[in-house]
Amino acid sequence: MNKKISVVIPVYNEVQTIEKLLSELQKLPEHADFEWEYIFVDDGSNDESLKKIEVCAKTYSQVCFLAFTRNFGKEAAVAAGIEVSSGDAVVIIDADLQHPPAIISEFIKKWNDGALVVSGVRTVRQHDGVIRKAGSRIFYGVMSLLTHEKKMQVESTDFRLLDRIVVSEFLRLKEHRRLNRSLIDWLGFQSVDVRFDVADRSQGSARYSYSKLTKTAIGAIVSNSQIPLSLAGYLGCLITFFAGFLGLFIIVEQLILKDPWRLNASASAMMAVFILFLNGIVLMCLGLISLYIGSIHEESLGRPLYVVGKRSSFSSNVSQRTEKEETN
Numbered sequence: 001m002n003k004k005i006s007v008v009i010p011v012y013n014e015v016q017t018i019e020k021l022l023s024e025l026q027k028l029p030e031h032a033d034f035e036w037e038y039i040f041v042d043d044g045s046n047d048e049s050l051k052k053i054e055v056c057a058k059t060y061s062q063v064c065f066l067a068f069t070r071n072f073g074k075e076a077a078v079a080a081g082i083e084v085s086s087g088d089a090v091v092i093i094d095a096d097l098q099h100p101p102a103i104i105s106e107f108i109k110k111w112n113d114g115a116l117v118v119s120g121v122r123t124v125r126q127h128d129g130v131i132r133k134a135g136s137r138i139f140y141g142v143m144s145l146l147t148h149e150k151k152m153q154v155e156s157t158d159f160r161l162l163d164r165i166v167v168s169e170f171l172r173l174k175e176h177r178r179l180n181r182s183l184i185d186w187l188g189f190q191s192v193d194v195r196f197d198v199a200d201r202s203q204g205s206a207r208y209s210y211s212k213l214t215k216t217a218i219g220a221i222v223s224n225s226q227i228p229l230s231l232a233g234y235l236g237c238l239i240t241f242f243a244g245f246l247g248l249f250i251i252v253e254q255l256i257l258k259d260p261w262r263l264n265a266s267a268s269a270m271m272a273v274f275i276l277f278l279n280g281i282v283l284m285c286l287g288l289i290s291l292y293i294g295s296i297h298e299e300s301l302g303r304p305l306y307v308v309g310k311r312s313s314f315s316s317n318v319s320q321r322t323e324k325e326e327t328n
Contacts, residue, residue, distance in 0.1 A: 008081030
Protein backbone atom coordinates (compact mmCIF):
# COMPACT_ATOMS: atom_id res chain seq x y z
CA MET A 1 0.00 0.00 0.00
CA ASN A 2 1.45 3.37 -1.04
CA LYS A 3 2.26 5.91 1.61
CA LYS A 4 -0.03 8.91 1.82
CA ILE A 5 0.96 12.58 1.64
CA SER A 6 -1.37 15.29 2.87
CA VAL A 7 -0.92 18.79 1.46
CA VAL A 8 -2.29 21.54 3.70
CA ILE A 9 -3.12 24.77 1.84
CA PRO A 10 -4.33 27.82 3.82
CA VAL A 11 -6.41 30.10 1.60
CA TYR A 12 -7.43 33.71 1.99
CA ASN A 13 -8.79 35.45 -1.12
CA GLU A 14 -6.80 33.33 -3.58
CA VAL A 15 -9.55 32.42 -6.05
CA GLN A 16 -7.28 33.07 -9.05
CA THR A 17 -4.51 30.67 -8.00
CA ILE A 18 -6.32 27.66 -6.54
CA GLU A 19 -6.79 25.66 -9.75
CA LYS A 20 -3.30 26.52 -10.99
CA LEU A 21 -1.75 25.35 -7.71
CA LEU A 22 -3.73 22.12 -7.82
CA SER A 23 -2.59 21.55 -11.40
CA GLU A 24 1.05 22.11 -10.44
CA LEU A 25 0.77 19.69 -7.52
CA GLN A 26 -0.61 16.96 -9.75
CA LYS A 27 2.32 17.36 -12.15
CA LEU A 28 4.85 16.30 -9.51
CA PRO A 29 6.93 13.30 -10.70
CA GLU A 30 6.09 11.49 -7.44
CA HIS A 31 2.35 11.92 -7.91
CA ALA A 32 1.91 8.29 -9.04
CA ASP A 33 4.10 6.88 -6.27
CA PHE A 34 1.98 8.06 -3.34
CA GLU A 35 -1.61 8.47 -2.29
CA TRP A 36 -2.44 12.17 -2.02
CA GLU A 37 -4.95 14.37 -0.26
CA TYR A 38 -5.18 18.14 -0.76
CA ILE A 39 -6.65 19.94 2.23
CA PHE A 40 -7.74 23.50 1.49
CA VAL A 41 -8.52 25.61 4.56
CA ASP A 42 -10.50 28.73 3.67
CA ASP A 43 -9.69 31.37 6.27
CA GLY A 44 -12.84 33.45 5.91
CA SER A 45 -12.20 34.61 2.34
CA ASN A 46 -14.49 37.37 1.08
CA ASP A 47 -14.03 36.54 -2.60
CA GLU A 48 -15.07 33.40 -4.50
CA SER A 49 -12.29 31.21 -3.07
CA LEU A 50 -14.61 28.86 -1.19
CA LYS A 51 -16.81 28.30 -4.24
CA LYS A 52 -13.74 27.53 -6.31
CA ILE A 53 -12.56 25.04 -3.69
CA GLU A 54 -15.98 23.36 -3.61
CA VAL A 55 -15.85 22.96 -7.40
CA CYS A 56 -12.40 21.39 -7.14
CA ALA A 57 -13.61 19.04 -4.39
CA LYS A 58 -16.35 17.79 -6.71
CA THR A 59 -13.91 17.41 -9.59
CA TYR A 60 -11.00 15.76 -7.76
CA SER A 61 -11.54 13.00 -5.21
CA GLN A 62 -8.28 13.91 -3.43
CA VAL A 63 -9.50 17.43 -2.58
CA CYS A 64 -11.16 18.13 0.75
CA PHE A 65 -11.62 21.39 2.61
CA LEU A 66 -12.45 23.29 5.76
CA ALA A 67 -14.08 26.72 5.71
CA PHE A 68 -13.83 29.02 8.72
CA THR A 69 -16.78 31.19 9.70
CA ARG A 70 -14.50 34.23 9.65
CA ASN A 71 -10.85 35.16 9.29
CA PHE A 72 -8.97 33.48 12.16
CA GLY A 73 -5.52 33.92 10.64
CA LYS A 74 -3.04 31.80 8.73
CA GLU A 75 -1.61 30.10 11.82
CA ALA A 76 -5.05 28.79 12.80
CA ALA A 77 -5.72 27.67 9.21
CA VAL A 78 -2.47 25.70 9.05
CA ALA A 79 -3.14 24.10 12.45
CA ALA A 80 -6.66 23.11 11.36
CA GLY A 81 -5.39 21.50 8.17
CA ILE A 82 -2.73 19.53 10.03
CA GLU A 83 -5.29 18.36 12.59
CA VAL A 84 -7.59 16.76 9.99
CA SER A 85 -4.77 15.34 7.86
CA SER A 86 -4.28 11.58 7.65
CA GLY A 87 -1.08 11.28 5.60
CA ASP A 88 2.17 9.62 6.58
CA ALA A 89 3.67 13.03 5.84
CA VAL A 90 2.13 16.50 5.78
CA VAL A 91 3.29 19.26 3.44
CA ILE A 92 2.33 22.87 4.19
CA ILE A 93 2.30 25.23 1.22
CA ASP A 94 0.86 28.69 0.52
CA ALA A 95 -1.84 29.06 -2.10
CA ASP A 96 -0.29 32.08 -3.84
CA LEU A 97 2.34 30.00 -5.72
CA GLN A 98 5.24 31.85 -4.08
CA HIS A 99 6.18 28.48 -2.60
CA PRO A 100 7.20 26.53 -5.75
CA PRO A 101 5.28 23.21 -5.79
CA ALA A 102 8.18 21.56 -7.64
CA ILE A 103 10.31 21.82 -4.46
CA ILE A 104 8.03 19.23 -2.84
CA SER A 105 9.87 16.57 -4.86
CA GLU A 106 13.05 17.48 -2.98
CA PHE A 107 11.12 17.47 0.30
CA ILE A 108 9.95 13.91 -0.40
CA LYS A 109 13.46 12.78 -1.32
CA LYS A 110 14.81 14.08 2.02
CA TRP A 111 11.89 12.42 3.82
CA ASN A 112 12.56 9.09 2.13
CA ASP A 113 16.18 9.44 3.27
CA GLY A 114 14.98 9.59 6.88
CA ALA A 115 14.34 13.27 7.63
CA LEU A 116 11.37 13.88 9.96
CA VAL A 117 11.18 17.61 9.22
CA VAL A 118 12.11 19.21 5.90
CA SER A 119 12.05 23.02 6.03
CA GLY A 120 11.86 25.36 3.08
CA VAL A 121 14.30 28.25 3.54
CA ARG A 122 13.88 31.14 1.13
CA THR A 123 16.72 32.97 -0.51
CA VAL A 124 16.83 36.78 -0.41
CA ARG A 125 13.71 38.13 -2.05
CA GLN A 126 14.61 40.97 -4.38
CA HIS A 127 11.02 42.09 -4.85
CA ASP A 128 10.40 42.63 -1.12
CA GLY A 129 10.34 46.18 0.16
CA VAL A 130 12.98 47.61 2.48
CA ILE A 131 10.59 47.65 5.44
CA ARG A 132 9.62 44.00 5.03
CA LYS A 133 13.25 42.90 4.64
CA ALA A 134 14.37 44.91 7.65
CA GLY A 135 11.45 43.67 9.74
CA SER A 136 12.24 40.07 8.86
CA ARG A 137 15.90 40.45 9.85
CA ILE A 138 14.99 42.16 13.13
CA PHE A 139 12.44 39.47 13.98
CA TYR A 140 14.80 36.55 13.39
CA GLY A 141 17.58 38.38 15.22
CA VAL A 142 15.41 39.02 18.27
CA MET A 143 14.08 35.45 18.27
CA SER A 144 17.65 34.08 18.13
CA LEU A 145 18.69 36.24 21.08
CA LEU A 146 15.66 35.57 23.26
CA THR A 147 14.95 31.90 22.64
CA HIS A 148 16.73 29.30 24.76
CA GLU A 149 15.58 26.39 22.65
CA LYS A 150 16.57 25.57 19.08
CA LYS A 151 17.28 28.75 17.14
CA MET A 152 15.01 29.66 14.25
CA GLN A 153 16.60 29.40 10.82
CA VAL A 154 16.81 32.85 9.23
CA GLU A 155 14.33 33.15 6.34
CA SER A 156 12.63 29.89 7.30
CA THR A 157 9.03 29.55 6.14
CA ASP A 158 5.86 27.56 6.73
CA PHE A 159 6.69 25.65 3.55
CA ARG A 160 7.67 22.31 5.11
CA LEU A 161 7.18 18.59 5.23
CA LEU A 162 6.38 16.94 8.56
CA ASP A 163 6.52 13.23 9.24
CA ARG A 164 3.50 11.74 11.03
CA ILE A 165 5.60 11.39 14.20
CA VAL A 166 6.16 15.14 14.22
CA VAL A 167 2.50 15.83 13.42
CA SER A 168 1.35 13.73 16.38
CA GLU A 169 3.52 15.76 18.75
CA PHE A 170 2.55 19.05 17.11
CA LEU A 171 -1.14 18.34 17.73
CA ARG A 172 -0.45 18.21 21.48
CA LEU A 173 0.42 21.92 21.45
CA LYS A 174 -2.74 23.84 22.27
CA GLU A 175 -1.76 27.50 22.66
CA HIS A 176 -3.74 30.05 20.68
CA ARG A 177 -1.15 32.77 20.18
CA ARG A 178 1.22 30.84 17.99
CA LEU A 179 3.75 30.82 15.20
CA ASN A 180 3.58 27.29 13.82
CA ARG A 181 7.10 27.21 12.40
CA SER A 182 8.44 28.22 15.82
CA LEU A 183 6.41 25.49 17.53
CA ILE A 184 7.72 22.90 15.07
CA ASP A 185 11.28 24.02 15.82
CA TRP A 186 10.50 23.90 19.56
CA LEU A 187 9.59 20.22 19.28
CA GLY A 188 13.28 19.57 18.67
CA PHE A 189 13.15 17.10 15.80
CA GLN A 190 16.17 17.29 13.52
CA SER A 191 15.34 19.39 10.48
CA VAL A 192 16.84 19.32 7.00
CA ASP A 193 16.78 22.62 5.08
CA VAL A 194 15.95 23.02 1.40
CA ARG A 195 16.59 26.43 -0.11
CA PHE A 196 14.29 27.85 -2.76
CA ASP A 197 13.76 31.07 -4.68
CA VAL A 198 10.53 32.84 -3.83
CA ALA A 199 8.43 33.32 -6.94
CA ASP A 200 6.56 36.53 -7.67
CA ARG A 201 2.86 36.45 -6.93
CA SER A 202 1.05 35.40 -10.07
CA GLN A 203 -2.07 37.32 -9.06
CA GLY A 204 -2.93 40.10 -6.61
CA SER A 205 -0.89 41.44 -3.71
CA ALA A 206 0.34 40.07 -0.38
CA ARG A 207 -2.50 39.12 1.98
CA TYR A 208 -0.42 39.39 5.13
CA SER A 209 -0.42 43.08 6.10
CA TYR A 210 2.30 44.75 8.17
CA SER A 211 -0.09 44.92 11.14
CA LYS A 212 -0.73 41.15 10.99
CA LEU A 213 2.98 40.44 10.61
CA THR A 214 3.76 42.64 13.61
CA LYS A 215 1.05 40.99 15.71
CA THR A 216 2.32 37.53 14.79
CA ALA A 217 5.93 38.49 15.56
CA ILE A 218 5.04 39.93 18.98
CA GLY A 219 2.93 36.89 19.80
CA ALA A 220 5.77 34.55 18.83
CA ILE A 221 8.31 36.42 20.98
CA VAL A 222 6.00 36.59 24.01
CA SER A 223 4.94 32.94 23.79
CA ASN A 224 8.44 31.57 23.20
CA SER A 225 10.58 33.50 25.65
CA GLN A 226 10.43 34.85 29.21
CA ILE A 227 13.70 36.76 28.74
CA PRO A 228 12.02 40.14 27.95
CA LEU A 229 10.27 39.96 31.33
CA SER A 230 13.60 39.28 33.05
CA LEU A 231 15.24 42.12 31.13
CA ALA A 232 12.59 44.48 32.49
CA GLY A 233 13.57 43.49 36.02
CA TYR A 234 17.28 43.91 35.29
CA LEU A 235 16.63 47.26 33.68
CA GLY A 236 14.62 48.37 36.71
CA CYS A 237 17.51 47.45 39.03
CA LEU A 238 19.99 49.25 36.79
CA ILE A 239 17.89 52.41 36.63
CA THR A 240 17.33 52.36 40.39
CA PHE A 241 21.07 52.03 41.01
CA PHE A 242 21.87 54.79 38.53
CA ALA A 243 19.22 57.12 39.98
CA GLY A 244 20.47 56.47 43.53
CA PHE A 245 24.07 57.16 42.53
CA LEU A 246 23.11 60.31 40.65
CA GLY A 247 20.99 61.52 43.56
CA LEU A 248 23.87 60.96 45.98
CA PHE A 249 26.23 62.80 43.63
CA ILE A 250 23.91 65.81 43.50
CA ILE A 251 23.57 65.89 47.28
CA VAL A 252 27.34 65.81 47.76
CA GLU A 253 28.09 68.27 44.92
CA GLN A 254 25.37 70.76 45.80
CA LEU A 255 25.06 70.60 49.59
CA ILE A 256 28.39 69.35 50.91
CA LEU A 257 30.90 70.73 48.38
CA LYS A 258 28.81 73.85 47.67
CA ASP A 259 28.57 73.38 43.87
CA PRO A 260 32.28 73.61 42.86
CA TRP A 261 31.38 72.69 39.25
CA ARG A 262 28.77 75.43 38.98
CA LEU A 263 25.98 73.07 37.96
CA ASN A 264 23.35 75.34 39.53
CA ALA A 265 20.87 72.48 39.61
CA SER A 266 17.98 73.04 41.97
CA ALA A 267 16.70 70.12 43.97
CA SER A 268 13.18 70.48 42.61
CA ALA A 269 14.36 70.56 38.99
CA MET A 270 16.46 67.45 39.39
CA MET A 271 13.69 65.67 41.27
CA ALA A 272 11.28 66.45 38.45
CA VAL A 273 13.74 64.97 35.94
CA PHE A 274 14.19 61.85 38.08
CA ILE A 275 10.46 61.33 38.50
CA LEU A 276 9.75 61.84 34.80
CA PHE A 277 12.56 59.48 33.78
CA LEU A 278 11.65 56.76 36.26
CA ASN A 279 7.95 57.03 35.44
CA GLY A 280 8.83 56.42 31.78
CA ILE A 281 10.74 53.28 32.76
CA VAL A 282 7.85 52.10 34.94
CA LEU A 283 5.37 52.61 32.12
CA MET A 284 7.63 50.77 29.68
CA CYS A 285 7.92 47.82 32.06
CA LEU A 286 4.18 47.80 32.67
CA GLY A 287 3.59 47.74 28.91
CA LEU A 288 5.92 44.76 28.56
CA ILE A 289 4.28 42.92 31.44
CA SER A 290 0.85 43.63 29.93
CA LEU A 291 1.85 41.57 26.87
CA TYR A 292 2.29 38.55 29.08
CA ILE A 293 -0.87 39.24 31.06
CA GLY A 294 -2.78 39.56 27.79
CA SER A 295 -1.35 36.26 26.57
CA ILE A 296 -2.33 34.54 29.85
CA HIS A 297 -5.81 36.03 29.63
CA GLU A 298 -6.26 34.85 26.06
CA GLU A 299 -5.19 31.30 26.92
CA SER A 300 -7.37 31.17 30.06
CA LEU A 301 -10.51 31.99 28.08
CA GLY A 302 -10.45 28.50 26.61
CA ARG A 303 -11.89 29.58 23.29
CA PRO A 304 -11.47 27.23 20.32
CA LEU A 305 -8.54 27.96 18.03
CA TYR A 306 -10.93 28.15 15.08
CA VAL A 307 -14.58 27.59 14.15
CA VAL A 308 -15.53 25.56 11.10
CA GLY A 309 -18.67 26.63 9.30
CA LYS A 310 -18.59 24.10 6.48
CA ARG A 311 -16.54 21.05 5.66
CA SER A 312 -16.29 18.09 3.37
CA SER A 313 -16.23 14.53 4.70
CA PHE A 314 -13.18 13.62 6.77
CA SER A 315 -14.51 10.50 8.47
CA SER A 316 -12.45 8.16 6.28
CA ASN A 317 -9.34 10.28 6.78
CA VAL A 318 -9.70 10.21 10.57
CA SER A 319 -10.29 6.46 10.63
CA GLN A 320 -7.27 5.85 8.40
CA ARG A 321 -5.10 8.00 10.63
CA THR A 322 -6.33 6.19 13.76
CA GLU A 323 -5.64 2.80 12.22
CA LYS A 324 -2.09 3.86 11.25
CA GLU A 325 -1.38 5.17 14.75
CA GLU A 326 -2.72 2.01 16.37
CA THR A 327 -0.62 -0.12 14.02
CA ASN A 328 2.51 1.86 14.87
